[in-house]
Amino acid sequence: MERARFWTRRVIWLLTAAALIVPMLVRIRLPMFPSSPARKLYRAVEAIPPDKIMVISTSWEPGTYGENGLQTEALIRHAFESNKRFAIFGWIYPPGPELGQNIAEGLAKRYHKRYGVDWVNWGYRPGYADMIRGWAKDIRAIVSTDAYGTPIGMLPVMKGVHTADDIGLMVEITPTDSIGTLVQFVYGVHRTPLGYAPTGVMAAEAYALLDSGQVVGLLRGLVGAAEYEDLLRHRGEAYRRMIPQSFAHALIILLVILGNVLYLLGRRQGEETPTEVQGEQRAGD
Amino acid sequence: MLHDLAVWLSHQDGVVWLGAVSTLAIYSILYRENPVFRFFEHIFVGVATGYGVQLIVTQVLGPMWWEPMVRRGAWYWIFALLAASLFYFVYSRRLVWMSRLIIGVFMGLTAGNGLVGFVTLVGPQVAASIKPVVVVSAGVPRPDVNHLLFMITLITVMFYFYFSISHAGRRAGAVARVGRWLVMVTFGSIFGLTVMGRMSLLIDRLSFLLFDWLHLRPPG
Amino acid sequence: MIVGIVKPSASVVLTLAAILFGLLGVYLIGGRLRPTAGRPVRHVAAVLIAVVVGHLVLIGISRYLKQLFRPIAPPLGITTQEYTVSRALARRLHLSQRKGLEITWMSEGGSAAAGGLIPTDVVLGLDGHPTGGPGDISRLLRREGVGVGSLISIRLLRGEQMAEARVRVRRADVLAVYRYHLLLLVALLASMIAWVLAFALLNRLPAGAKKRLVVAATFVAGVFYSTEYFLPAQSRLVWWRAHHTNPLSEWLGPWGTAAQVIAGFTIGLGVINLVLIHGKTIGRLRRGWPNSMAFFAALVAMLVFGIWQSYLPEAAKPDHLVRVVYNYLFDGFYVALGAAVFSVLAFYIATAAYRAFRIRTAEAGFMMAAAFIVMLGQIPLGMWLTGGIDRSSLFAPLRVENISGWILAVINMAGSRAILFGVAVGALAMSLRIWLNLERGAFFDQEI
Numbered sequence: 047m048e049r050a051r052f053w054t055r056r057v058i059w060l061l062t063a064a065a066l067i068v069p070m071l072v073r074i075r076l077p078m079f080p081s082s083p084a085r086k087l088y089r090a091v092e093a094i095p096p097d098k099i100m101v102i103s104t105s106w107e108p109g110t111y112g113e114n115g116l117q118t119e120a121l122i123r124h125a126f127e128s129n130k131r132f133a134i135f136g137w138i139y140p141p142g143p144e145l146g147q148n149i150a151e152g153l154a155k156r157y158h159k160r161y162g163v164d165w166v167n168w169g170y171r172p173g174y175a176d177m178i179r180g181w182a183k184d185i186r187a188i189v190s191t192d193a194y195g196t197p198i199g200m201l202p203v204m205k206g207v208h209t210a211d212d213i214g215l216m217v218e219i220t221p222t223d224s225i226g227t228l229v230q231f232v233y234g235v236h237r238t239p240l241g242y243a244p245t246g247v248m249a250a251e252a253y254a255l256l257d258s259g260q261v262v263g264l265l266r267g268l269v270g271a272a273e274y275e276d277l278l279r280h281r282g283e284a285y286r287r288m289i290p291q292s293f294a295h296a297l298i299i300l301l302v303i304l305g306n307v308l309y310l311l312g313r314r315q316g317e318e319t320p321t322e323v324q325g326e327q328r329a330g331d
Numbered sequence: 332m333l334h335d336l337a338v339w340l341s342h343q344d345g346v347v348w349l350g351a352v353s354t355l356a357i358y359s360i361l362y363r364e365n366p367v368f369r370f371f372e373h374i375f376v377g378v379a380t381g382y383g384v385q386l387i388v389t390q391v392l393g394p395m396w397w398e399p400m401v402r403r404g405a406w407y408w409i410f411a412l413l414a415a416s417l418f419y420f421v422y423s424r425r426l427v428w429m430s431r432l433i434i435g436v437f438m439g440l441t442a443g444n445g446l447v448g449f450v451t452l453v454g455p456q457v458a459a460s461i462k463p464v465v466v467v468s469a470g471v472p473r474p475d476v477n478h479l480l481f482m483i484t485l486i487t488v489m490f491y492f493y494f495s496i497s498h499a500g501r502r503a504g505a506v507a508r509v510g511r512w513l514v515m516v517t518f519g520s521i522f523g524l525t526v527m528g529r530m531s532l533l534i535d536r537l538s539f540l541l542f543d544w545l546h547l548r549p550p551g
Numbered sequence: 552m553i554v555g556i557v558k559p560s561a562s563v564v565l566t567l568a569a570i571l572f573g574l575l576g577v578y579l580i581g582g583r584l585r586p587t588a589g590r591p592v593r594h595v596a597a598v599l600i601a602v603v604v605g606h607l608v609l610i611g612i613s614r615y616l617k618q619l620f621r622p623i624a625p626p627l628g629i630t631t632q633e634y635t636v637s638r639a640l641a642r643r644l645h646l647s648q649r650k651g652l653e654i655t656w657m658s659e660g661g662s663a664a665a666g667g668l669i670p671t672d673v674v675l676g677l678d679g680h681p682t683g684g685p686g687d688i689s690r691l692l693r694r695e696g697v698g699v700g701s702l703i704s705i706r707l708l709r710g711e712q713m714a715e716a717r718v719r720v721r722r723a724d725v726l727a728v729y730r731y732h733l734l735l736l737v738a739l740l741a742s743m744i745a746w747v748l749a750f751a752l753l754n755r756l757p758a759g760a761k762k763r764l765v766v767a768a769t770f771v772a773g774v775f776y777s778t779e780y781f782l783p784a785q786s787r788l789v790w791w792r793a794h795h796t797n798p799l800s801e802w803l804g805p806w807g808t809a810a811q812v813i814a815g816f817t818i819g820l821g822v823i824n825l826v827l828i829h830g831k832t833i834g835r836l837r838r839g840w841p842n843s844m845a846f847f848a849a850l851v852a853m854l855v856f857g858i859w860q861s862y863l864p865e866a867a868k869p870d871h872l873v874r875v876v877y878n879y880l881f882d883g884f885y886v887a888l889g890a891a892v893f894s895v896l897a898f899y900i901a902t903a904a905y906r907a908f909r910i911r912t913a914e915a916g917f918m919m920a921a922a923f924i925v926m927l928g929q930i931p932l933g934m935w936l937t938g939g940i941d942r943s944s945l946f947a948p949l950r951v952e953n954i955s956g957w958i959l960a961v962i963n964m965a966g967s968r969a970i971l972f973g974v975a976v977g978a979l980a981m982s983l984r985i986w987l988n989l990e991r992g993a994f995f996d997q998e999i
Contacts, residue, residue, distance in 0.1 A: 059898045059902070067541065071547060077938060079942075081952070108888075110532065112894070140383045141386075141881075141885070169390045170386055170387075170390060170391070172815050173813075173815075175440075178807075179803050180803045180807015180808060180810070183803045183804050187804040187805070188807055195393075197670065229451065230444070230447065231448075233451075235451070235780070245528045245531075249524045253959055254456060254967045256960075258455045260456075266929070267527055287535075290534050291527065291930055292930035292931050295530070295927065298526050298900065299927075301905040302910075305906060305909075309909060337871060341874075341875045346882045350886070357891035357892055361895070369839065372842075372888075373845045374849045374884060375849075375888035376825065377846040377847065377849025380821065381850040381854040381857065382885055384818055385858045386857065388858060389858055391811060392815050403625060403656060404624055406742065407620045409739050410742060410746070413742070415815075422823075426754065428765065429754075438985050439769035439773040440772045440776055441982070442985040445979060446776075446777040446780075446781075446983070446986075447777055448978075453971075456972070460968065477957075482965075489969040492970070513966060515917045515918035516966060519918040519919060523921070525900075526922075527929055529896045529897040529900050532894040532896070532897060539887075
């Protein structure tokens with residue numbers, strides 16, 4: 047029984063890998079239609095006035111690069127294409143701004159954008175809500191230098207940016223529920239428009255914020271990134287990954303159905319199916 | 332000579348190879364528990380911790396504390412260090428109350444923020460929950476189905492989670508039951524989106540292994 | 552008494568603070584705020600005295616503490632860093648030297664500011680003497696003949712033009728030149744000694760008083776943030792409108808800056824914990840000690856190369872050895888390992904789907920149905936399945952991405968919001984309990 051369980055798990059894992067790898071290597075074209083929350087975010091970015099700055103808050107870390115990294119890339123691409131100046135900022139995870147900066151530098155060459163003129167990296171600031179409340183009132187007190195030690199006043203991109211009132215849109219890209227803090231102290235006090243790009247896990251709860259207007263647009267994980275790329279008419283990495291994503295979802299649905307069908311058949315035959323969840327997982331992260 | 336070494340290293344695929352080895356070492360846990368996995372797991376914790384410390388030292392403590400204090404004469408910043416040092420008394424059995432003091436201050440601040448947060452987060456949510464159930468178009472009143480379903484779902488689910496009234500009665504029980512059914516939709520949505528999220532992360536790593544490491548060509 | 556000294560709106564804050572101070576004083580000393588039976592007059596008198604004392608102390612604090620907590624200005628009120636003018640520009644402007652000092656910061660009331668200098672100016676010479684090294688300005692200000700009131704001429708480069716500025720030396724500058732570092736050292740040492748003395752004294756308090764001190768500190772901290780938000784701006788009762796400020800608002804910025812530094816220092820706690828655990832494993836050669844060695848090696852490597860590449864200006868070039876090693880550590884280890892660890896979860900979801908998600912009740916079936924629709928509605932495969940339905944037809948809502956979108960935006964949104972309300976009320980209750988010291992549990996009932 048133990049050996050059957052051992053190998054069943056490995057077979058399922060091999061199936062999972064195959065269900066993802068094969069579609070990645072074979073050329074399949076399927077249609078895709080951007081959803082309303084993604085469109086709203088796109089419009090919000092387009093609507094940023096030239097005297098205000100966009101803040102791309104990279105509150106993520108390497109673990110969720112597959113979702114948040116691609117969302118960041120799509121947003122930065124949009125900012126470059128529509129000539130909106132932006133600031134990269136991190137306040138939840140230390141590596142966030144460096145990851146965002148690497149993405150921005152990769153795209154900057156293509157769009158002929160220069161650091162300090164078209165975008166800035168404010169770096170990571172600890173302190174969570176305490177820091178955010180002070181930052182919203184006076185950005186330059188908290189962000190007195192950029193991530194590389196240059197005094198912030200010296201950078202042309204920072205012209206006219208002093209408080210949260212000078213932010214045209216702040217997009218929070220994160221696997222956490224940090225949007226709550228921003229809704230409370232940035233939107234709640236300064237009415238700064240907020241965008242939200244969570245990972246899939248957090249996306250379901252975000253709809254309530256979208257409905258109340260506290261968040262103006264939403265990107266749901268990788269799907270959101272793909273939708274955004276579609277809106278940008280640049281079908282890049284996120285869009286391509288929707289194909290293996292499709293097969294992954296199909297596989298999960300099939301596994302649930304298969305598992306339940308076998309379970310019901312087993313029950314009908316009178317077997318006592320032991321609880322199979324014991325020792326299923328070691329701590330995942 | 333060191334410079335030549337650096338140039339050579341930076342032009343190789345070394346980083347990609349190291350990344351691939353690290354990824355596969357972690358995936359080895361799927362076969363079974365093994366020492367390679369443990370080794371790389373420890374490296375991960377070490378690198379993550381080291382990164383956090385060096386970042387805070389170079390980007391926060393350096394420019395925001397040391398610079399003003401020593402080079403611009405803002406000597407009072409020493410109190411930031413002294414206040415933070417109170418946290419470290421958590422290791423002393425005799426003086427642990429001092430750590431309680433600073434923790435208490437920060438907890439108090441968070442609690443104060445909690446009061447503010449309730450108003451700024453929930454207030455607009457309540458306002459947005461007042462949705463018209465009947466709309467008048469061209470002089471004819473008709474029910475707005477979406478808003479009606481929204482109100483029913485909101486109220487029954489809130490009632491389901493409200494345990495101060497017993498759900499045993501017939502009417503209370505019926506309302507709670509409807510709430511339970513409708514909250515299942517929320518849970519199903521969360522599950523569906525979670526699956527999507529987790530799979531994306533695996534696709535990302537596989538993409539790295541196939542395209543960045545093995546240089547297989549992506550289709551199209 | 553108050554109205555003549557401070558502005559009206561600040562007086563509101565001051566009065567409230569004084570009342571708070573008075574009540575806190577009574578609490579800290581007496582331990583209870585409710586009047587003891589039979590001694591109401593004594594109690595009320597104590598509160599009134601405390602309020603008056605509180606007023607005086609707070610005014611004294613705001614006046615004299617502001618005088619005390621002023622920065623010691625560096626010479627001329629500027630900080631500089633070494634700067635090398637490009638060869639082309641030096642040739643064009645016929646400069647005899649290329650080294651200068653770029654002004655990176657300037658205090659607003661300082662003599663340099665008064666003389667017309669601005670940050671990013673590069674100081675090339677002072678009274679005809681070149682200023683290329685970090686100590687040159689101080690050294691030149693110490694020359695014979697330079698004193699309070701002297702006018703010195705500064706040759707500087709602004710952008711791509713040469714300029715001259717005349718700066719009048721002030722008393723603060725002369726003091727700074729001779730005693731800047733000394734004054735700084737004295738201030739730092741005095742602060743540390745005062746702090747240690749204060750806490751040595753506080754440590755002598757009885758346990759009950761220490762507990763009350765912690766409770767009082769928690770309460771005052773909670774008052775700050777909530778009052779700042781709820782206090783009417785300039786006596787208008789419009790706290791629900793955005794953009795108001797009141798006298799407490801100006802403290803948000805400074806506290807935010809302080810909080811991020813204090814929070815930054817606390818990272819040591821996590822490091823100490825990890826070092827202790829892995830140190831013990833190595834020290835006692837427990838099973839898995841090579842892994843702990845790997846932990847330390849990785850920690851030290853990332854720490855060293857991270858700080859090194861940050862402070863070394865040459866390391867900005869991608870070919871530099873320090874930068875290359877850092878990239879190996881960051882991309883090769885950190886990013887790859889982090890992403891891999893998280894991605895393993897996907898495999899466990901697959902096995903869980905097969906083995907654990909048992910649809911035993913109708914409600915569970917309903918949940919799965921919703922999950923299936925949402926999952927199909929996200930992906931192109933699902934959109935292709937219902938692709939046959941024309942997007943503008945009457946049946947368009949039946950396309951899976953539309954059904955899925957509707958489920959998410961209406962039913963899921965309502966359910967999420969209901970859950971959010973429950974969680975928010977719980978969080979509010981928890982905040983109040985912590986703020987008012989009503990919370991019980993292992994941490995809060997600890998002996999102090």
